Amino acid sequence: MDTWVWWLVAAVGLGIPLVVTAMPEFGMFAVGAVAAAITAALHGGMVIQVVVFAVVSVALIAVVRPIANRQRSRRPVHKSGIDALRGRQAVVLERVDGSGGRIKLAGEIWSARALDDERSFEVGQHVDVVEIDGATAVVM
Known part of the structure; x- marks a missing residue:
């Protein structure tokens, strides 16, 4: 052979x-x-x-x-779950302060609280989601 x-x-x-x-x-x-x-x-x-x-x-x-x-x-990372919500904008539905409030995030209503306890956001304001803490969005 x-x-x-x-x-x-x-x-x-x-x-x-x-x-x-x-x-x-x-x-x-x-x-x-x-x-x-x-x-x-x-x-x-x-x-x-x-x-x-x-x-x-x-x-x-x-x-x-x-x-x-x-x-x-170099592959793009596809974020899912709560990782996909960080950094997104939301609209305040109920006044949000350090103790709580409500926002509309990604088409859903979320409980939210302000990152800075002394800051508050009024209805209609746009806020940025910093993190998700359990079922609460922490915003600024």
Whole structure:
């Protein structure tokens, strides 16, 4: 059997852990094995085949991995639950002060209290939600 066939078998063998473990490094090694198979098909010597495998594999790991890690870290974070309510604006429905009140936040009526106990907000004013404390929105 020709050497290039063995390199293709190695590429498939390296592709299996890629699928099973979702580790992209195995895919990069598989691409290196395909490059070595092409080198073998072009009648390159065994030393050249191994060098091509190593260079292509290491180059892919050195170049592609950092790019993939940067892209993974740039994904927008989708906020949900109370995290999505922080920073939103609300309308005061009942006077809000340090002891309580009511606001309309994201289409729902919430109990609210002012962040600063000495501050109060009148009906119709717009307030910013600083945090959610249990079932109470803390506003300013």
